[in-house]
Amino acid sequence: MNSSHDGSGTNEERPRVRGHRPAHGEPLLDRAFRLLTCFGPDAPVLSLTALAARADLPKATALRIARRLVEHGALERTDSGHYAIGLRLLEIATVAPRGHGLRAIALPYLQDLSHATRQHVQLVVREGLEGVLIERLSAHDAQRVMYRVGGRMPLHATAPGLVLLAFAPAQVQEDFMVADHPADEDNLMGTAEALRSRLAAIRRDRFAVFSRPQWDTLMTGVSAPVLDRHHTTIAAISVITPSEQSQSAAHIPAVVAMARAITRAMATDH
Template identity: 85%
Template sequence: MNSSHDGNGTHEEHSRIRGHRPAHGEPLLDRAFRMLACFGPDTPVLSLTALAARADLPKATALRIARQLTEQGALERTDSGHYTIGLRLLEIATVAPRGHGLRTIALPYLQDLWHATRQHVQLVVREGLEGVLVERLSARDAPRVMYRVGGRLPLHATTPGLVLLAFAPTQVQEDFLTADHPADDDSPSATADALRPKLAAIRRDRYAVFSRPQWDTPMTGVAAPILDRNHTTVAAISVITPSEQSQPAAHIPAVVAVARAITRAMTTDTAGDPLP
């Protein structure tokens, strides 16, 4: 049997190429997602060598998976032969109800809040023990913030994250409070003793105020929960402003009102029919 093998692969790699998963090998889907996760704002285009190194995979394995992802439209080839994320992933992501679906409902309200504040307005959902930024509207002259749309953010060290954690199921809270979190200056108040009273106050007030003095420009945020028809918190919205300009008390009524408006909109679609 003729083979295109270059002489560097192992028997295990040959079995993978023939479609047989090795007895103790990492699932193909896990490796594929690890490769896709290598791309980001600072690395939108990667060579095969860089992709293999970042995903910690043999180059032959990375090539085989990259070809399959390209065939499915999850990756695309550039003119230079490098790889970038394909439009097929965007097409699939647009039907995610907690992503694009939620964003579609919330966006008009977020725009109103942005016009009223001219600061960073964020929409965040919880994914496991992290938050995911679904949408952000920012003024051109607003100070830079760390998190990008689609990026993950810590629950305990961001204003919308604290709201999502405060209204998360009890088991999720306990899992978070008992987990180890990096102890650094950018992630304050990570201990359970510090967080429990803070979360209780957020549940009582139904909003959160939180400052990040560690950033180049210290920032202060106000956030409130968005609920679905079952009164379950599905997202949080926040307004983030420079701390020196911040007047949290002035933003609290607007943020709470917009969160409630989005909550009402979550129960019906544009035709007035209940959402599935």
């Protein structure tokens, strides 16, 4: 007689479950990426407990994945035993064509614009329905602004975001119109009709001007599109100034001229 009877009325052996991962669980790569995205400006270093909580993973699972990420250099251990983003990720990120490659070509022009304006100069690309800041040059005495390099920004509430949305494919614009956006107490989104009208004006003028409060100061951005050799908008550059200290219109010619200069450099780069 089989001594492994399980009381279910059959001597049939049940299938073995290997390890602790569900048969149709979340892929390891997804969980690893979820761990990496837990880090940010507010949390550059995390304990294992905090990392597991932020990623919504069991502590043992978070530890197992974190150890593998450390082995590959994607994470680093601090002297206190906590975790931080590893330099291997920076090394990989530098070869991103829309990141380092574009930045390398644009940087001399951004430096010229920064010297001329003595304000914040930004280089932004679109990823999905958000903008990603890939470079920012700031004068020592420039007013503090919200967005950091690598940070994401709304397309409808920033000057470079509006430029990127205005020159995005029509389907991207429609997807943006119907997407859920965070509640905005300043009503920066407005109506879909008003946004469509604004985007049409940006395509006509080939620049955008947008003002919004940042902390206690009203900041104004002026932005223009950067095109690749196929005449597709791949980025936007912008200058951000305190509205009460500078007439934003004075920066429009310089921003447009620099965007065109970067576009020409992109066309001739091999």
